[in-house]
Amino acid sequence: xxETTGTMAASSAISSRWGRGLRRCLAxxxxxxLLTLILLLAGNxxxxxxFLALQWRDGHLYGNLIDIAHRAAPLALVSLGMTLVIxxxxxxxxxxxxxxxxxxxxxxTIGHVSNDGLLPLWLAIAAALxxxxxxxxxNGWLVVGAxxxxxxxxxxxxxxxxGIAQSISGGQILTLYYAPYSFLGNxxxxxxxxxxxxxxxxxxxxxxxxxxxxxxxxxRAIGHNPQAAHVAGVRARAxxxxxxxxxxIAAALxGLLVSSxxxxxxxxxxxxxxxxxxxxxxxLGGSLLGxxxxxxAGSLLGALIIQALTTTIYAIxxxxxxxxxxxxxxxxxxxxxxxxxxxxxLRALLRLRAERRA
Amino acid sequence: xxxxxxxxxxxxxxxAGCSRDAGKQVGQVTVGFSQVGAESEWRTANxxxxxxxxxxxxxxxxxxxxxxxxxxxxxxxxxxxxxRVDVIAFSPVVESGWEPVLREAKAAGIPVVLTDRAVxxxxxxxxASLIGSDFIxxxxxxxxxxxxxxxxxxxxxRVVELQGTVGSAPAIDRMKGFHEVIDTDPRFKLVxxxxxxxxxxxxxxxxxxxxxxxxxxxxxxxxxxxxxxxGAIQAIEEAGLTPGKDIRIVSIDGVRGAFEAMKxxxxxxxxxxxxxxGAQLAQLIRDVHAGKPVPKRIVVEEGVFTQDQAAAALPxxxx
Numbered sequence: 001x002x003e004t005t006g007t008m009a010a011s012s013a014i015s016s017r018w019g020r021g022l023r024r025c026l027a028x029x030x031x032x033x034l035l036t037l038i039l040l041l042a043g044n045x046x047x048x049x050x051f052l053a054l055q056w057r058d059g060h061l062y063g064n065l066i067d068i069a070h071r072a073a074p075l076a077l078v079s080l081g082m083t084l085v086i087x088x089x090x091x092x093x094x095x096x097x098x099x100x101x102x103x104x105x106x107x108x109t110i111g112h113v114s115n116d117g118l119l120p121l122w123l124a125i126a127a128a129l130x131x132x133x134x135x136x137x138x139n140g141w142l143v144v145g146a147x148x149x150x151x152x153x154x155x156x157x158x159x160x161x162x163g164i165a166q167s168i169s170g171g172q173i174l175t176l177y178y179a180p181y182s183f184l185g186n187x188x189x190x191x192x193x194x195x196x197x198x199x200x201x202x203x204x205x206x207x208x209x210x211x212x213x214x215x216x217x218x219x220r221a222i223g224h225n226p227q228a229a230h231v232a233g234v235r236a237r238a239x240x241x242x243x244x245x246x247x248x249i250a251a252a253l254x255g256l257l258v259s260s261x262x263x264x265x266x267x268x269x270x271x272x273x274x275x276x277x278x279x280x281x282x283x284l285g286g287s288l289l290g291x292x293x294x295x296x297a298g299s300l301l302g303a304l305i306i307q308a309l310t311t312t313i314y315a316i317x318x319x320x321x322x323x324x325x326x327x328x329x330x331x332x333x334x335x336x337x338x339x340x341x342x343x344x345x346l347r348a349l350l351r352l353r354a355e356r357r358a
Numbered sequence: 359x360x361x362x363x364x365x366x367x368x369x370x371x372x373x374a375g376c377s378r379d380a381g382k383q384v385g386q387v388t389v390g391f392s393q394v395g396a397e398s399e400w401r402t403a404n405x406x407x408x409x410x411x412x413x414x415x416x417x418x419x420x421x422x423x424x425x426x427x428x429x430x431x432x433x434x435x436x437x438x439x440x441x442r443v444d445v446i447a448f449s450p451v452v453e454s455g456w457e458p459v460l461r462e463a464k465a466a467g468i469p470v471v472l473t474d475r476a477v478x479x480x481x482x483x484x485x486a487s488l489i490g491s492d493f494i495x496x497x498x499x500x501x502x503x504x505x506x507x508x509x510x511x512x513x514x515x516r517v518v519e520l521q522g523t524v525g526s527a528p529a530i531d532r533m534k535g536f537h538e539v540i541d542t543d544p545r546f547k548l549v550x551x552x553x554x555x556x557x558x559x560x561x562x563x564x565x566x567x568x569x570x571x572x573x574x575x576x577x578x579x580x581x582x583x584x585x586x587x588x589g590a591i592q593a594i595e596e597a598g599l600t601p602g603k604d605i606r607i608v609s610i611d612g613v614r615g616a617f618e619a620m621k622x623x624x625x626x627x628x629x630x631x632x633x634x635x636g637a638q639l640a641q642l643i644r645d646v647h648a649g650k651p652v653p654k655r656i657v658v659e660e661g662v663f664t665q666d667q668a669a670a671a672l673p674x675x676x677x
Contacts (some may be wrong), residue, residue, distance in 0.1 A: 050573060057598055171402060175615060186596070262559050262592065266559070310563075315570070319551075320521055321525075323553065
């Protein structure tokens with residue numbers, strides 16, 4: 001203990017280029033989410049030796065790490081949309097319901113088109129994405145056009161959405177027997193799940209739009225101070241509306257992955273409570289929930305952390321009655337680790353003890 | 359002349375009234391039925407069975423869908439009381455909170471029959487009878503099937519369990535019944551037990567983790583419902599194993615998807631949780647209406663289906 005604090009004090013004293021580089025690295029916002037994820041996985045590896053093993057089986061990679069990434073994909077997509085909305089001082093708690101609507105619309109479309117060729121697949125994807133965009137447009141209009149508070153505006157669709165999905169499905173779980181659709185959630189490309197490529201593509205497109213155009217700057221400006229951004233001539237309303245539409249589309253994509261993974265659309269249970277996990281992922285990733293500061297890569301890490309937690313719980317065999325309590329304790333620990341204030345206090349405490357000992 | 363006209367008109371009205379009354383034949387029982395909702399294939403099949411059993415001329419059915427909300431159901435029961443139906447039947451959304459409305463029914467002299475789910479009340483005379491599945495017995499049946507299927511097989515037999523929603527009556531009772539049976543045989547070792555929330559997606563996700571954690575050393579899967587088993591089957595296939603052979607699978611409900619899986623050899627057995635108790639309910643309502651003594655608990659007739667019966671039974675499955 002004394003040794004580590006000693007080196008810490010030494011490292012902070014060094015003002016060489018090496019030290020400065022280290023400090024910049026320590027101050028990087030993605031460091032703590034990344035460290036959390038690595039700690040979680042490493043802890044699992046220690047606890048359960050086979051956990052980190054990867055095998056090549058049936059022409060693709062097979063193992064817990066692949067499962068975590070694959071299972072996190074829908075949450076990651078929704079978190080990307082949520083990040084953008086939160087960065088603009090909004091919130092979308094209807095994502096779970098939108099996911100269910102999109103999944104049901106896709107399954108309904110496939111059920112009503114003759115099953116030959118790839119036409120039903122494209123129609124299903126187009127219909128689901130259109131449904132997601134429409135839901136996003138509705139949310140965005142309520143926030144921007146009707147001036148509702150985001151949490152209230154999206155609450156409407158959160159409550160009504162599952163009803164809409166159920167009326168499409170006729171209250172049934174729609175089962176699909178159409179092989180091409182199943183590829184979205186089960187297929188592999190280059191040995192990796194196809195879902196990872198979907199997430200990567202959306203992430204890359206979003207990064208491109210935010211980094212290579214002024215959009216990123218506008219989003220930050222609106223998030224930090226909407227009035228100032230408006231005065232400066234930023235089209236805040238259009239951008240906010242666009243963010244909700246994007247969030248709806250992201251949820252629809254997630255719906256396609258979720259429903260194709262189990263070859264069925266369950267209007268009641270698909271994406272249940274996903275909105276809370278998405279908000280948690282955004283928070284874990286280091287974005288400010290009040291808007292302005294945001295990190296897309298952080299949200300991806302947040303989604304991976306949440307799924308790693310879930311898989312950990314399954315792997316170590318926690319009794320199901322205490323699942324949620326264990327998850328809450330782990331999330332609490334992660335949040336404490338990520339809080340600069342808490343870390344500062346911890347550091348001060350350690351320093352105090354070291355000084356006393358000296 | 360004018361008086362005769364009025365008289366004639368009055369007579370016509372009286373006759374019309376008579377003919378409306380004649381619509382309700384002698385001996386016809388008016389039943390108010392409040393269903394939970396239409397949340398699953400099982401429930402939809404249950405509704406269809408009740409509706410087809412409670413038909414004219416024996417019955418006049420007033421059906422109401424509560425859309426999984428207790429307040430809707432209480433409203434429906436109050437309206438049945440106001441309409442003075444002969445018997446009220448309902449499948450309660452939740453267990454508690456029924457005392458006041460059941461007392462109103464009792465005060466109005468209308469007997470109440472519960473279907474599928476129980477209520478918690480301090481006074482058992484508030485309802486006449488409960489007809490529905492015995493979840494503990496379903497668990498026992500799954501256990502017994504496994505015992506029978508494992509005769510001659512050497513131990514240890516490694517079992518994993520996919521539980522239903524934590525805290526729900528079917529999950530608690532099915533687990534209890536299953537363990538009652540398999541705990542008597544030391545060959546069985548329950549290596550993993552986790553909740554899959556009764557859904558396909560969770561069933562698949564949890565089974566994936568089980569397969570990795572146990573390194574494929576799983577002999578038997580017991581799932582609290584068919585949907586989780588269907589999800590788990592996909593996970594087992596993706597792990598390169600053969601469901602139904604490498605891992606024997608037994609689940610509960612007997613939905614159509616389970617029969618299709620059995621026909622394909624991927625599921626070994628399903629324990630029926632029969633929603634088609636309309637005919638039994640009709641008989642119960644007749645007895646209650648006639649004032650005959652009825653048992654407080656009536657268990658629905660349910661079977662066990664295995665692979666060799668699946669192909670023959672599939673076309674006849676209604677849910």
